[in-house]
Amino acid sequence: xxxxxxxxxxxxxxxxxxxxxxxxxxxxxxxxxxxxxxxxxxxxxxxxxxxxxxxxxxxxxxxxxxxxxxxxxxxxxxxxxxxxxxxxxxxxxxxxxxxxxxxxxxxxxxxxxxxxxxxxxxxxxxxxxxxxxxxxxxxxxxxxxxxxxxxxxxxxxxxxxxxxxxxxxxxxxxxxxxxxxxxxxxxxxxxxxxxxxxxxxxxxxxxxxxxxxxxxxxxxxxxxxxxxxxxxxxxxxxxxxxxxxxxxxxxxxxxxxxxxxxxxxxxxxxxxxxxxxxxxxxxxxxxxxxxxxxxxxxxxxxxxxxxxxxxxxxxxxxxxxxxxxxxxxxxxxxxxxxxxxxxxxxxxxxxxxxxxxxxxxxxxxxxxxxxxxxxxxxxxxxxxxxxxxxxxxxxxxxxxxxx
Amino acid sequence: xxxxxxxxxxxxxxxxxxxxxxxxxxxxxxxxxxxxxxxxxxxxxxxxxxxxxxxxxxxxxxxxxxxxxxxxxxxxxxxxxxxxxxxxxxxxxxxxxxxxxxxxxxxxxxxxxxxxxxxxxxxxxxxxxxxxxxxxxxxxxxxxxxxxxxxxxxxxxxxxxxxxxxxxxxxxxxxxxxxxxxxxxxxxxxxxxxxxxxx
Numbered sequence: 298x299x300x301x302x303x304x305x306x307x308x309x310x311x312x313x314x315x316x317x318x319x320x321x322x323x324x325x326x327x328x329x330x331x332x333x334x335x336x337x338x339x340x341x342x343x344x345x346x347x348x349x350x351x352x353x354x355x356x357x358x359x360x361x362x363x364x365x366x367x368x369x370x371x372x373x374x375x376x377x378x379x380x381x382x383x384x385x386x387x388x389x390x391x392x393x394x395x396x397x398x399x400x401x402x403x404x405x406x407x408x409x410x411x412x413x414x415x416x417x418x419x420x421x422x423x424x425x426x427x428x429x430x431x432x433x434x435x436x437x438x439x440x441x442x443x444x445x446x447x448x449x450x451x452x453x454x455x456x457x458x459x460x461x462x463x464x465x466x467x468x469x470x471x472x473x474x475x476x477x478x479x480x481x482x483x484x485x486x487x488x489x490x491x492x493x494x495x496x497x498x499x500x501x502x503x504x505x506x507x508x509x510x511x512x513x514x515x516x517x518x519x520x521x522x523x524x525x526x527x528x529x530x531x532x533x534x535x536x537x538x539x540x541x542x543x544x545x546x547x548x549x550x551x552x553x554x555x556x557x558x559x560x561x562x563x564x565x566x567x568x569x570x571x572x573x574x575x576x577x578x579x580x581x582x583x584x585x586x587x588x589x590x591x592x593x594x595x596x597x598x599x600x601x602x603x604x605x606x607x608x609x610x611x612x613x614x615x616x617x618x619x620x621x622x623x624x625x626x627x628x629x630x631x632x633x634x635x636x637x638x639x640x641x642x643x644x645x646x647x648x649x650x651x652x653x654x655x656x657x658x659x660x661x662x663x664x665x666x667x668x669x670x671x672x673x674x675x676x677x678x679x680x681x682x683x684x685x686x687x688x689x690x691x692x693x694x695x696x697x698x699x700x
Numbered sequence: 701x702x703x704x705x706x707x708x709x710x711x712x713x714x715x716x717x718x719x720x721x722x723x724x725x726x727x728x729x730x731x732x733x734x735x736x737x738x739x740x741x742x743x744x745x746x747x748x749x750x751x752x753x754x755x756x757x758x759x760x761x762x763x764x765x766x767x768x769x770x771x772x773x774x775x776x777x778x779x780x781x782x783x784x785x786x787x788x789x790x791x792x793x794x795x796x797x798x799x800x801x802x803x804x805x806x807x808x809x810x811x812x813x814x815x816x817x818x819x820x821x822x823x824x825x826x827x828x829x830x831x832x833x834x835x836x837x838x839x840x841x842x843x844x845x846x847x848x849x850x851x852x853x854x855x856x857x858x859x860x861x862x863x864x865x866x867x868x869x870x871x872x873x874x875x876x877x878x879x880x881x882x883x884x885x886x887x888x889x890x891x892x893x894x895x896x897x898x899x
């Protein structure tokens with residue numbers, strides 16, 4: 298009976314577990330997670346904070362429904378791996394032997410220096426974080442970071458009629474994935490929703506006030522709010538992989554079978570630096586769908602099926618009541634040429650980036666209907682049978698390029 | 701397991717399947733009353749246009765594993781394991797747009813649902829009609845055989861038989877000079893390419 302141990306029970310861990318439950322009825326599976334809650338979806342925390350969902354709506358799986366060969370250990374941390382002995386050590390001193398180990402340790406938010414100075418500075422990654430924010434929040438919030446997490450948090454809060462300041466250090470929102478023109482459009486959309494957007498500024502210092510906190514911006518402004526929520530990206534959790542001597546760059550390096558450099562240890566999810574199709578190099582794309590996919594491939598390969606993971610791309614969807622942005626891949630960089638089609642009357646922007654004749658990036662604003670086709674064409678990384686100028690107009694479907 | 705098989709080359713783009721689909725998923729299930737319902741029932745099958753305005757029916761393929769199911773952050777998208785149909789639970793859906801981003805066929809739309817919230821909306825392979833022993837509405841209404849309800853392997857066998865027949869005809873014609881199945885297959889393919897070019 299093969300002993301499989303999974304560390305972490307979020308997107309990647311859960312996806313791997315569900316795959317194993319389906320295909321490996323004769324294995325004994327142990328899952329160790331630091332969380333104290335049943336598996337829940339992190340992406341929904343901004344909706345939970347926005348009171349669109351109740352706590353119950355966050356949970357996506359019931360451990361009570363798992364078969365008897367699955368053992369879930371909650372609230373326990375794995376502290377070290379002894380790779381030669383195939384053994385892991387937990388924080389209460391107990392140890393476990395494994396035949397195959399999956400590291401799905403995920404990532405933690407980057408915390409700024411000023412976070413330590415006040416108990417009103419938060420990041421949003423766990424249910425506890427959301428509950429703590431809820432405890433301090435009245436009617437004003439400052440959100441730092443112009444990425445998807447920052448914007449989704451700001452949108453969630455504005456929907457429950459909290460006054461929101463969004464502080465973005467670069468010149469426009471989503472600067473990592475979007476080009477300036479599209480970013481500016483999104484900025485206008487966010488302002489129209491009622492969010493106060495401060496670009497090219499960053500919080501460099503904070504000051505306490507009786508019931509709230511001041512944040513001093515680099516652009517000489519002072520914002521007043523009940524809480525500061527920081528969404529400035531995530532950092533993979535690598536302590537465990539380091540203890541086992543696994544090869545690491547920015548994240549855990551894996552081959553196309555999701556194997557790490559150490560035998561019998563696999564990795565998946567936000568802690569992994571896998572091949573990025575659009576960038577044509579290894580990169581951490583810490584998003585939910587990639588983690589689920591990697592969890593599936595890791596599980597299949599742990600069972601010995603040798604399924605090749607084709608690689609990830611960064612893609613995300615940002616939907617509010619007024620606009621819907623779907624972006625994927627990269628839109629700027631060396632040798633990248635972008636083509637766009639803008640229809641102001643429909644507030645529709647379609648932008649596709651090409652490297653040579655291969656599509657590598659896209660941003661579709663208010664044009665969701667064929668966005669999925671384009672995302673998958675980027676994943677396919679093959680030349681299209683039409684000219685880029687034609688492809689971007691969207692007069693006809695590009696579906697036949699997928700076959 | 702029977703499923704809806706799309707034969708894009710037969711589609712004439714009449715949109716009857718769209719109307720039938722909307723009616724089949726309406727409250728009253730009758731074309732007279734369905735058009736005045738609120739929220740208006742929306743079709744779950746789409747007629748896409750390829751290059752040179754060639755129509756093709758585009759609907760959910762119920763992929764396994766399904767990319768939309770993997771991308772769904774609320775697990776509102778799930779698979780009915782018995783019938784092998786990918787379904788959406790509109791009460792769990794939070795309208796985040798992730799499934800539209802993941803779907804390689806671009807068939808997910810967002811519409812107002814009965815509980816007056818917007819949720820993802822796509823083909824459910826007429827699961828209700830199937831439980832009543834009927835075929836899906838789009839298949840029933842398609843007059844040109846572009847939508848067929850059947851076993852995928854059977855349909856593929858039929859297509860293979862068709863090709864084999866053509867090849868056999870080719871061999872018979874050429875039997876005097878060269879009886880070579882491969883060359884007539886090649887000829888058949890080049891004819892197809894020629895037809896495609898003419899369009």
